[in-house]
Structure formats: structure tokens, C-alpha cells
Amino acid sequence: MAASGEVQDLRLVNLVKSFGDFTAVDDLTLTIPGGSFFALLGPSGCGKTTTLRMVAGLEAPTSGNILLGDTDITNEKPYKRYVNTVFQSYALFPHLDIFENVAFGLRRRGIKDVSGPVNEMLDLVQLGPMARRKPAQLSGGQQQRVAVARALINEPGVLLLDEPLGALDLKLRRQMQIELKRIQTEVGTTFVHVTHDQEEAMTMADTVAVMNKGRIEQMGAPVDIYDLPKTAFVANFLGQSNSVAGTVQGRSGDDLIVGAPGGSYNVPAARSTRQEGAILLGVRPEKLSIATAGSSAAVPDRHNRATGKVTDASFTGVSTQYLVMTTWGDEWTVFEQNRSVDLLQPGDEVVIHWAPEYTFGLDVPSGE
């Protein structure tokens, strides 16, 4: 269709956007490989929408460049860009019916026979029977699917999706996630998907970038970021983490020895952003094992361990989530698979332990 041939990389170079003296996007540099499913993940107000708007051409960057392939599109008019957007607020045309909304981009490009592709697209988003309704006559989730269809039908080089599934119920959301992923694989378009749902980002994307306060904190494959977060923000934003602050006291082989309130811990030097001085140790809740204080002898010697008291146990079927108050007064979370029926009770003295290679070492965030 509008395809200019092969799928091209999208590159943002030193991109800055300021509103007055507030910097919404702060020196962003990243490359989104052509044909990839890229998720931009971050808390509300961190600059995700602003970034997308600059790529779409709806907002002029304060400085920096946007490149599609080797072409600098920083100053290209939005209607000439080979980019389409699914708006966070849908922005459907209220005076046009669903069919005409979806056909809008095709018609503007002078395509005469639109009914085939439009109906196909409407079937894809399961809105075929609603083609002649006005947007106001649809539910929020249906409107959202129209917004997706309206952008996708143009088969752009880059599709920008600003929380396109936010209004859908869980079932439909899963369905649309699979659908979007399938379409993306099929058409090979680069998808830049903004979301603050970390699970959505991890299940759908090839690459996830975690954004905070206008900057990319970390970027990589979901598995890698989850396994080895590089900042305390990422460790807590993407999944849950337990952490304890300490000081590097020495080395033992490939491990750093860290002294912390609960005792001494090992962390592989390769998994730590710091090799000396103050350090924040972290470990994911599902990597922890929990045992009664009495059976601590059974804990493997090489394991890191912390002791504490169970404050809460919530049974969720597959697993049990324990909250444990550590001896130094932090609350840790432990996910334990329900392999036995003997659950620990609040008040039980326990020992938490884990293999050192699950640990990660981070810079101590300022202000902590």
C-alpha cells in the first residue's frame, strides 16, 4: 500500500521537549529496529505521549532529531509522515460513521475502492455489524478498537499506539493483545506501543523501554530487564522487588560480599552496577524460598539468607504471597508455590533464602 518498501528503523537522537521550564522529554536517544514491537513503559506523566506526538509530528521537538531509516523527518509535516497514531483519547470523528472513520486515511490518499479493506479491518476488530453506527453509539472499548482499525488500515511504516487497550476489559484486552501481536507479525510494521501496564508490555513487546521523568531508565528484552534491572526504579516498576541497602566489603571469586543490616550477602559482580561502596541489593519475590526458623539447618550454605516474622499470608491458589517483617524492619514479599498444604501463619518465625545468582546490585537512589 503506502509501503515505501522495506521496513526502516526509527531513530530518536538527543530528543528534548520542554514546556516552558518543564522538561517533559529529556535527551532521549534510542533506536527502534524496523519491524519490531517496541513498548514504551512508564508511570503517568513521564513523557510517553509527548514522545509519540513528536514522532507523529504533532509536537515540534525543542531540540534533537527523528529519523526514519536515513531520512530526517524531524520537520516533516504530520500528513506526509509514513506514521499513524492510535490516540490515547481515540479522537474518532463524531460526524462520520465507523466505516467512514476507518476509511478516512485511505480516502485521503486517493484510494477509490475502500470497502474491501475497510470491511476486512472491521471484521478483524470484530466490529463488522457496527459499520454504520456513529462513534457516540459505541462503548468505550468498541471506540478503542475503531481507533486501532482506523490507524492500522493505512499499513504505516511505524504505528504509534498510545495505550490503545486501556479501556478494554481483561478478556477483550488479552484478545486484542494477541490480535495486535498477530497483525504486527503479519504486516511487519514497527509498533511503538505506549502503556503503563507492565504485563502488557512484557507479553507483547520484543523490546521494552522503561521511561521515568522524561528519560529512558533501561531498555532491552523483557526477560533481560526483568532478570537484571539496572536501577531501583526499574526494579520496582517492572514487577516487584525486595531490597536492602548495604556496603561492599570485599570479593570472593566472582561474587561481591556485601554487608547489610540482615547479615552478609553474596551478589555476582557481573550483576551489580556498583563494585564498591554503598549498594542496594535486590531480589524478586518468586526467587525466594521460605522456611520455618527451626528448619534453617536445611538451607544450602551458599544461599543468602534473612530472618524475620510472617505478618501476612494470602493464599491465591497457585501460590501464596507472604509478607515478612525482616529483623531490620523492612517488609519483604515472598511468592511461594503451593507444593504442600502446610502454610505458614502470621507470627511464624521464618528464614528467607535464595541463591546468590538471583541477586542484583544497584546504585542507591539519591534520597533513599
Added chain:
Amino acid sequence: MPALAPVAGGTKVPSGAGVQRRARTAYLLLIPGIAWLGLFFVVPLVSLFFTSLQAPTGTPGVYQPGFEVANYVTAISDYWPQFIRSFIYSGIATVLALVIAYPLAYFIAFRAGKWRALLLVLVVAPFFASFLLRTYAWRTILADEGFITTTLNALHLLPDNRILNTPIAVIAGLTYNFLPFMILPLYAALERIDPRLIEAAGDLYSSPFTGFRKVVWPLSLPGVVAGTLLTFIPASGDYINATLLGSPQDRMVGNAIQTNFLQFRDYPVASALSFIMMAIILTLVFVYIRRAGTEDLV
């Protein structure tokens, strides 16, 4: 209605009696409005209708009840040029007002930022001076020795070498006087359009002009319809502009009604003129609204 159990959260579904009481309150609140309309709209209208059918008694200015359809015949045969002029002048004034008002309303709605409130006040500012006074002021502005006329004459742009006492002056006066009635509804309609729709159109390969044509213009149509009606209807019935700015050859229906009422004291013909005018405008408005299809919009 059977008794309903309170729904969750403790809120009660209003009982049948409650609903009825609320409906009655609504009707009670309508009474002042209906009374006002009945007294000051329906009663004069009916009285005007009977006047339009009154027969002469022989004494000038005194009439008796009757069924003189001839009044209507006189009204049309004697004053058809005034009717035609009324609709041509007010039609042109309406189009001019739309052309002038649309960009202005667009600017105020989308671009004015913090100046928006001030600009809206400026739009209605002329209302602080009397209509008559403002129209008199136009006599000075368009006067033969005035700056505008002399400048245009120097450029040989005026067929009659003057503006005052020509149809141009009448149309200019009508356009000026009814412009706020065009701007305000247009502004109200444009202001309701989500600017993100314009962005979406741009994102979907519309140049700014196409985006305007396909999104902004259709969404602003209710304002266009309201504005053109609010301009056209009073402009077509106006007589001040024709009196003060036009020559005796530029008189409109309003002038004919006025002279018949006040000078000739021919109340039946004046009333017949009013009724014919009303009938024509109602027909035009009806056709116009049907064509514009406003009920399909938004």
C-alpha cells in the same frame, strides 16, 4: 409500581409518586415562560392576523373587522420590489458576515489562548452603543467626502462614485450590524470541536485544508446554520439600514411596513406585509434546515 428493595449502597430507586411529583414540578416551572409567550407573542400575532383582514370604513386610519383578502394582493403587487430587495440585501449580508465571521470565530476558538475572553467581549462590545447611533456613524464613515469613498474613487473602484445612498452601503450596514449574531454561534460550535480531531485528520494524511473541509467544517455546520439564520432573519426585516444608508430606491420590506403603519396609517396592508414576510421566512428556514440536515450532525 411494586415496592423495590433498596439497591446496593443504600440509594433508593425513586418511587412512582416521586417521579410524578418531579414531572409536575417541571410543568410548574414552565408556566412563566408559557404565560410570557402567550401574552406577548401569540396574542399580538392573532390580533395582527385579524388586522390584516380588516376592511376600510371610509375614514382614513379607521378600519372594521372583515375578510379583506385584497389587502394581501395590494401588499404583494405594490411592494414586491421591496420584498426582492430585502432578500437580496440580507442574503448578501449573510454570506459576507459568514465569510468574515468564520475565520474570526475559528481564531478565537482555537488560537486565541488567553486572549479568548477579551476577544469575545470585543465581539459584543458594539452592543454597548445603540443600534441607531452605530448606523448613523456609518453615514459618516461612508460619506462622499469620507476617507473610504475618496480613496476608492481615486482608484476608480466605485461605479456610482459614491457609497452612501447606494445598495452597497445598505448591505455593508446590515453586515456590520448583524455580524455578532454570526460570530457567537460559530464560535460556540467551533469551540466544542476537540482539537485532537484536527490532529487525527493530519495524522491520517489530510493536509490542513482537507482536514478543515472533512472534519472542522462539517462539525461546525450547526453553528453555521444558527449563525446564518440569526443574521438573515433580522436583516431581512430591518429598515434602519435602508433608511439611513440607502437611497429611496433601496427601500426594503421593513420600510414599507413602517410607512404603511406610521405614515399612511394603512394598518391592514402593513399587517399583511408582515404576515407575508413571516410566511416567506418560515418557508425558507424550513427548507434550509432540511437541506443542512442538522439533526444528523454531532
